[in-house]
Amino acid sequence: HTFIDNWIDYYYLTGDHRTLEVLGEAGEFFLRYRWSEDPRFSFSLRSIANTLRGLLYLWELTGEARFKQRAEEIFQVIARGQNDDGSWHKRFQVSTPDRLPDQAPYGMATEGTTLAVEMGTATPFTPAEHKALGGASAAGKRVLSYADQKGYQTHYLMIGLELLHRLTGRDDVAKCYLRAVDWFCGGxxxxxxxxxxxxxxxxxxxxxxxxxxxxxxxxxxxxxxxxxxxxxxxxxxxxxxxxxxxxxxxxxxxxxxxxxxxxxxxxxxxxxxxxxxxxxxxxxxxxxxxxxxxxx
CATH class of the missing domain: 1.20.1050 (Glutathione S-transferase Yfyf (Class Pi); Chain A, domain 2)
Known part of the structure; x- marks a missing residue:
């Protein structure tokens, strides 16, 4: 959930130097974003989308090529993660053709602990723990259908894809973007x-x-x-x-x-x-x- 859209707006409106410093610190954080080619480990669409936007905002603000380079590297991973129908799953990996993580041991509804469970540093929630954490809304959702994993988190990504295209004019970015919009419209x-x-x-x-x-x-x-x-x-x-x-x-x-x-x-x-x-x-x-x- 690290996103800097409002910080960028505040800096453009005020020119506040401390805000610029904080944005720079956030940019260093985004530059360190990593992923794994190991199919056992998945990552969040929202997380990688926020990182893409953040890097692009910093590139637009500072003109520093390192932010552009890392954003374009991350776009390549995002493009690999796009499904054939133009959608993305809210968690995915990019090393197998289906791009899907093995969610059975932990359930995508417990997204905050997914990576810890995948790495073996935490055990999955029990049904009782899951219900206590999520309340009535958690009932029956320990494992989400793959269809239910598509949708709203893509909106975090679309803003970044739009900005990347505006800044670079890249045709492959436009095609990636349009495939996603077509998915929202049924194909x-x-x-x-x-x-x-x-x-x-x-x-x-x-x-x-x-x-x-x-x-x-x-x-x-x-x-x-x-x-x-x-x-x-x-x-x-x-x-x-x-x-x-x-x-x-x-x-x-x-x-x-x-x-x-x-x-x-x-x-x-x-x-x-x-x-x-x-x-x-x-x-x-x-x-x-x-x-x-x-x-x-």
Whole structure:
């Protein structure tokens, strides 16, 4: 969970020297990121995604080639870990064709202890320990299906892939990115809004759809985005309760993800000459503090 997106924003806004020093220290940490070619050991998609983004932020900030070099090395591992359908598993290894770790002894739902169990330095949770740790939500999830391991952690990665492409223009990065967006949409050329809705993760998928449109000119990505935005508007709380009014999905986290994804899609829709009047309500309502008269 080491990510520096907000630190970068703070430095650009303030120019604070101590923030720059802390960013440099984080960069040294990211440079030390390692993985194993031994198929017995897996690693977290979220962890490697955060590392990729962090290194790219430091390269963009400092211009130091060592951050670029390490980011590109890590991208090669990420590309190796991508499944044939364009997805990634939340934990994977890159040494066998299936890219899957042997999760049976410990269960992917205990991700925080996975590496320790793989290395033999800790024993797997017992069913009672697992239930005590996770509560009722842990029941029956000691071993997740491989299908359930795909999805939300990929969003951590997509931001880094987008940035890597923006900074380098590499065609292989664009292809990797588009394969992933197609998976979110049900497959190449499918543009399934139901699949996208299941994976929208607070609306951040809207950003990926807009960048896919920028790369390809394919309006199908924006049409899926329109459907996501419509449903986000429908899920927004329109009550008179000041504690809830304006919330989307009843989650503060959702609002941050929404603002990270929706504005990019609105811009792409405008560039494409596609209607955005109705779907602006969601973002404008939250920005206006729940005042309906401020809606466009």
């Amino acid at each position: 190449p050329g499918v543009f399934d809004p139901e699949m996208a809705w299941k994976q929208h993760y607070g609306g951040v998928l809207c950003r990926h759809l807009s960048y896919a449109y920028k790369l390809t000119g394919e309006r199908g990505y924006l049409e899926v985005g329109q459907q996501l935005l419509r449903r986000l508007v429908e899920s927004q709380d329109w009550s008179d309760d000041p504690k809830r009014r304006g919330a989307v999905g009843m989650s503060p986290m959702y609002l941050s993800l929404l603002f990270y994804g929706v504005p990019h899609l609105l811009g792409a829709l405008q560039d494409a000459g596609m209607d955005e009047l109705k779907i602006k309500n969601c973002a404008h309502y939250a920005l206006a503090g729940g005042t309906r008269t401020n809606l466009r």
